[in-house]
Amino acid sequence: MDNNMWILAQAAGEQTSSSVKGESVTTQETSTTATVAADPNALMTTTTKPNPLMQYLPFVLILVVMYLLFFRAPKKKQEEHRQLVQSLQKNDKVQTIGGIIGIVVDVKDDEVTLKVDESNNTKIKVAPSAIGKNLSKK
Secondary structure, three states: OOOOEEEOOOOOOOOOOOOEEEEEEEEEOOEEEEOOOOOOOEEEEEEEOOHHHHHHHHHHHHHHHHHHHHHHHHHHHHHHHHHHHHOOOOOOOOOOOOOEEEEEEEEOOOOEEEEEEEOOEEEEEOOOHEEEEEOOOO
């Protein structure tokens, strides 16, 4: 962005002369503008302030992204896991979050019974939150 601004003014002693002197001024504020009015001896400076909404827009966008990442995504995963546990049926092959693969024998509200070994008829009971994947559905 160009920070140079030209201010045009006419010297007071040279009113009959048509020459105009220019001077380069460097400014840090990009919202300041200088204009010459109808009277060549008058110099009017206007300052515009930035829109407050535009100042807070980055913060609002950051809050929206944080909401999507920290609140919406985990709720969506919880809903998918709840649906997975509710859809479990007898003889479904599942994998627990610990890596144990077994076949569902019984489903209750607070526990799921899995058969992990056919030859010894070994069964284990796990919490529904321990079920990671339903391998029968894939």
